[in-house]
Amino acid sequence: MAPHPSLSRNLWQSEDANAVQESTPRLVHSLGERRSVLSLAVSDSYIFCGSQGQDIPASQDIPVWDRRSLRLKDSLRGHTGFVLALIYAEDEKWLFSASGDSTVRVWCTTTLSPLYVISPYLETGAGDLFSLAWVPSLRTLYVGCQNTSIQWFDFNTDLQPPSPTGLPGTGTSTPRQRDPHKFFDSYPQYERKPADIYANNGPGAQPRSRDISPPASECGGKSPRAFLNIPAENVVEFAHFGYIYCMALLQEEGRTSRVRLATGGGDEFIKIWDCSDKTPTELHAFECTNNGAIYSLVVKDDSTVFAGCQDGSVKVLDLDTKTIVRSIIVQEGVDVLSLSMVGGDLYACSANGKVQRFSASFDCTASWTAHDGIVLSSIITEDAVRPTLITGGNDHHIKMWELSSSLPSAPSPAGFDTPDTLTYALSKFISIPSVSSISSHREDCRQAAIWLKKCLAQLGATSQLLPTEDGKNPLVLGTFTGVAAKDKEHKPRVLFYGHYDVIPAPSDGWDTEPFHMTGRSGYLYGRGCTDNKGPILAVACAAADLLAARKLGVDVVFLVEGEEECGSAGFGEAVKKHKDLIGHIDAILVSNSTWFGEDTPCITYGLRGVVHCSLEISNDRPDLHSGIEGGAVVEPLVDMVHLLATLTDRQQQVLVPSFYDRVRKQDDAERERFAQIANGNSSTSTLSSRWREPALTVHSIDISGPRNATVIPGTIKSQVSIRIVPDQDLDTVAKSLCQHLETSFEALKSPNKLKLAVKHTADWWLGELDGFWFDALENAVAEEWGVRPLRIREGGSIPSIPFLEKQFGCHALHLPMGQSSDQAHLPNERISLDNLRKGKVILYLLASRVSRQFGSHFGVHQFNSMSSRLAALRWFLVNRLVSAQRSASGRKKADAPISPTADLFP
Template identity: 45%
Template sequence: MVPHLTPPATPPTRTIHYACPHLPNACLASLARTSPPEAAAARLVHTLRQEESSVLSLTADERFIYSGSQGMDIYASVGQTYAFTHGLATRSHGIRPSTNPLSRATMVIFLIGGLDSTTLSPLYTIIPHGESGDIFSLAYVHTPTQQRLIFGCQNTSLQWVDLSPSVLRPTSCHLGVGDISPTGSVYGSLNSNSAADHGALGLSSPGPQTPLSSSTPPKHKFFDSFPQPAGRPVTLQRPSTAVLTTASNLSFQRPSTPIAAPKIKKSTNCEGTGAVGATDKNEDEPRILSIPSENVIHSAHYGYIYCMALVRDKHSDQVRLVTGSGDEETKLWELPPHHNPTLQHTFSHDSPVPSDPAAEETDEDIGGAVLALAVRDGTIFAGGQAGRVAVWDVETLTLVRVLVAAEGVDVLSLSVLGQDLYACTADGYVHCWSSTFQHTAVYHAHSGMILSSIAIASSGVLVTGAGDNSVKIWEVGGPRGRKRRNSKNLWPSEPVDDIHDEDVLGLVYEGELEAEGADDPSNALIYALSKFVAIPSVSSAREDCKQAAVWLKKCFSQLGADSCLVSSVANVNPLVLATFRGRPPAPGAQRRPRILYYGHYDVISAPPLGWTSDPFKLSGHNGALYGRGVSDDKGPTLAIAFAASSLLSRRMLDADVVMLVEGEEEAGSAGFKELFESVKDRVGEIDCILVSNSFWIDDVTPCVTYGLRGVVHSSIEISSERPDVHSGVEGGAIVEPMIDMVKILATLASGSNVLIPSFYDKVRPQPEEERILYKKIAEVTRTTPASIASKWSEPSLSIHSLNVSGPGNATVIPSSVKAKVSIRIVPDQDTDEIAASLVTHVKDAFAGLQSPNVLNVQVDRTADWWLGELDDEYFRALEDAVRDEWQAEPLRIREGGSIPSVPFLEKALGCHALHLPMGQSSDQAHLQNERISVNNLRKGQAVIERFLVSLGKRESS
């Protein structure tokens, strides 16, 4: 990795989970990563410092950069020379000392109709309605149909004032500041009693008005109350106004002697009495505008409205407002001209079903106050607590992604420059993401909290202001100026397709994945897989499986899914449930398809003996990735999640994709049925089930799996009442349990023929179509149709192990012997009948021995067989997707193995299952050096994308 210019002592994204200190990399935020190269991040152009005053807000025009300070002043610097020319004091305009002085209840509006940028003199002072508290956010709407200022308040209200020239200054007459209308502009008056008592302007009919005799705004009973000595009355008079002063050199200086406050212009009426002409000497004095009750939306949120932004339609003049609040919600508002905003949609991350106590939230959730907003091309970025940036799509009203800037560090400001997003955090860092959500830069910008930022597109500059009393100007340029690493020719022994920008999620950086050939910085899928593999989630390792489930839940959330953990069954690893929501169907159209993906995150143990690399550290060699679980089933699970996320980010997901990933599959799916039943309502109505947990017939021919055998696992134990004895002492004098066991096992099979009575009675005859298919497959695999049938469509019995009591020495007769036996079943054998027949047969055979020993036979677990529907429209759609992506006709194959949950889900959901194998026959699943081809992994994702897109087209047609 390219070294940082000024690296932090500890990367801000590095955290180690207390529950798994041995997994420092795995326990980072799921798709968090070490910092990208700072050398390519930004160049500091200039630093401007204020005197003991944090920078709370920033804005700019073509001439000046303006900063709002904690010291109740606004400073202006010339944009070309960075010299500070003015300090604008605002004390008499209701900006009181507080933690956020420039957000107080009465505000001075600058730049956008409130400040004459040529003279830097204030034009309007706007008084909110009622007890608004702090004003945290502003947005100015300027379209052919409306010009208004909207602001969000501490009391959870939205308020607005019409600043249209025709309203503020009618052509028929010149109005004074007292002429305030019910829309906050004209035809109203200042009533001394109501204004003083309620902090708002009284309303009256047109006519002569009572002029405002003082520049002092009405007293606020809370914010104007300061601690006083006992018996001393509270002063009602606020400090005087200071309008303009100058600063020297390159530092913000507090004005030493404020200029006297200007006199407020007297009110006039529309009959010409006291009319003020354009040349009136008081023309430059500020007007006081008041917000009437009609221009207020009370309880617009259930928390402080911290931020807002405008969403502009590229094809029309329509503008919408988006607001963020401490209530953890982001809201989208329509802005009808001259009317209050109307709520269009509320963006909120779905929480687990309240009735499901097993649904667990983790620290990855995007809940928490929304502290910053930015908009880019119909995409809303909502930054908030815990370092998260939620990415919402305006068109589909769906969550596209969750970006992680830093664990546990608030995102306080967001800016968009070109197609790049800049997030400023409370630890003084700036993070940058490209249009494809590639985390391209991070740098330590300030020693204090970065409280504000703006992007100046014309000069490619990012300006940041912070609690260290400084404003910094950074040259960041546009996305075209950033150098990108070429991702071609990464695999000398097995070239893979380049990834185009529109397909890149971009969360990987050079050097992060220490594996030959696996350092493509544009491939987030490989990076995510490296972190997933690093968690040794062997089924029996409860804590590691819990960490794997938490990581996967976080990963799904960051990719744009609603996700949670479910762990309602004791001593069973958690279930991960996530939903990627597609675009809403067109009005009058059918509901969008809903697909359930079933997979697992648990793995078989991986003793290091025989591995050429660490099984829990992803490594690459000759175009393949090695590690436990890469093929079974972590790699395919991530590929499907990334496919759904990619379509979601491109507004092409026309189906819901529900991810159901368990942690007990390798141990027989213990507890899965109970876990599923607890979330069945949330899973919803499903159209088809998708599985990817098997392999091709060879290494070159793409396949689609349409059948699995079932299985009955059993244990047979024979024991005596004697302890272990020496064969030289007791041999020949006792009935040995081992000899009984051998005789019993010999009655189960003869060669490949199972001897259990009526075992073959219900086996489905092989159809002619399958015979033809097996001949074709035999040519590909260079085997015989009979050998293929024996593995796929014929039942079998296997003896897996014999375990004995005692040391197992050659001279010891064990007192007990235990055998593991399994039976693979096929259509149309009944699982329960076969299990019962096995138990009965063993007991009858043992009874025939007339042995004094004791028999114990039990069925450990079972799984039903599964056979797909080849004529199903979803099966044909999957075949078409494989054919189009691989440019080859896929083979229809069956598997000799079993997946217990697939037939169960078919019955529980009343729909068919599909099985897409991504791995090759040489993937070594469950063995040493498990691997998956990078090409297969990427194309597996592409196949799923094609499949999901085709479902949307089928529904629309």
């Protein structure tokens, strides 16, 4: 089972019981209600409760509780529907209440008497009034309606006439009547009457003449001063494509500052509106795809909005960069119905009755069951001593919780202190045994993909899963959208490739549980720590931190597969199919290997390719007894030995015809690099053999039968691989290998049968050492480590790198984060905590350099059109072609780059 995907550490779950008790707010008082508490508001003297009840007298009243005595003081009567929203206007000493009866009522919080009744445009046609926002500087009330409109009432101009005392609204007259609506104010067709506002056609509609006040009994013996209408021009229709459940006013910095309003709807959108001239103008819309309706909003300062979603998450929105910088999973699938914030602490109230507190670093510092049912509402009061959280639920209780600013100490995952988001997330990632080569772990692989998708979303990316072949593991696609400078038409886009699958981890040889990350002496141990889960999360956390700091000047696109350890089955076709979704790419970044040594950082610039071939030799007979048939049959095992012997000589030279014809010669520059790397610890010839020369390996010989010393096996299987290098052609080598094996087997004149199959191939890769991207990466490594990195090659293969280069027409960069002793694919796999964190910083520096210099270096190639993307692809292919030509002609520095601004085609 996959771990809970939330990256918010449960710091309240300490082993110290006293610490747990201290971290949980203390219940100081409970107020009994006879109905569900839908909304709350607080003045200096009172607590107001918006209620809902069934078959209870006065169930739509607004109970008023005295804050000092905590006794019921009064009830505000007048609404005939559930009270869905309350808001206190401290500047006016007014209370606004919105109801399912399609009215907003205004109450004086000093005398607890009614002041006004405001009907929205279309009256009952507006439906339930779910949300309110009061703007003191404009003296304007905004209303979020069920019919998807935003409406507002201006107490400066819409309230007429002014009172004799100069205070608006003491008269009983109202502004001009609204125009009738063709649908909501229409009569039945057979009456053949034009629409008017007294059609009384809507369900429960009871329009009254605005010159007649309702009976005083309707308002608890106290009559409102005036009945008012929101004029037709004060309406933004279809502000959302769903009910407008919540509103939040962004902080105002002075009476003349810009006024902005945030709204959340049932359409999965959070919208930001400019209300400076009172008419809301949409500034930006955040889409929370697959998160359900937006039920609650709270604002921090003037730049961050927290949104509680139907799927149990809280979205963290940065208004300056217009990005979703984080997603906090409170409880999957459980509505987050109310949010409150004080001092950087966020309190999330859920439909499961729980309240959870999250710190400014998004860690869960408290969690408790506040109500026996649903927590419907919350509000925070800041008293003289300490703030109080007031919550309301459908268990007919209002509860008051004493908040403490003290936080419990953070527990550490096994063996390392104070984990940050990176190490905490990695501990969860490691715990999923995503072994792609074992069918029983297929669901674990899928859960790892789901977890990573949610992890990237929480860190601020938009993420999704992309299918591959049937029965194969999906790709994870995530995009961190950076902020473009105003003078740039386009941001650079970097694709990070990785893989979430791992190889098996038999317990033999492990000092600790392989799928439980532990820390010892500065290293993190666990299967996948270095290959490749650790580097994936280091890059993701780097992008998230830059995004949160509003310094991400590039788009970082994550493409993470789950079949790399099994040959990347389905990867290529899935990328081709979803290429438009991935978008154009300017550079590819990989971190899927280790350093040459322990102390000096490295950058990998070359990989060998590979051809994996399976061989099978068999006869038509079952396994035989050697004492009976020995010498009378041609044994398949003997044939296999003879056949394998034709592949190499005693000097390990491959005997496949024309095998070495296209191998690129080593130039002086690389020879010098190898000599610098060897430096007495190895020989340059050894490095060349491991990194840049082709090789053939016989991996296994498997026999049929019981493996008894007296048995002649009837079937023999073997696995062979060839590592290829620049400029060998992958298809040519694979075909030549098969032809050589078939010819050699025919020469044996054996009655047995040979079967061959090329199971897996990967092309070689050679990076661009003199381009802008490599320079930016090399300088970033040098800046962080204080030493120039070694330029190394690898003997292994990563098939996706050359494939991605060809698909997107750009170069790849390979930044290893692990050390040579990291034991990738072996017991006790590990990665240095320092390497992981420095790798994260290197990504900061790389992104900063690229965002600053991209425009000047790549001004000729603004990849914002199809023609320029084709030009980039042409540049890449010409580089590869010219390099091959130079190699064939024996020229030195075959991998010398061609300037991207070179006029290659007249």
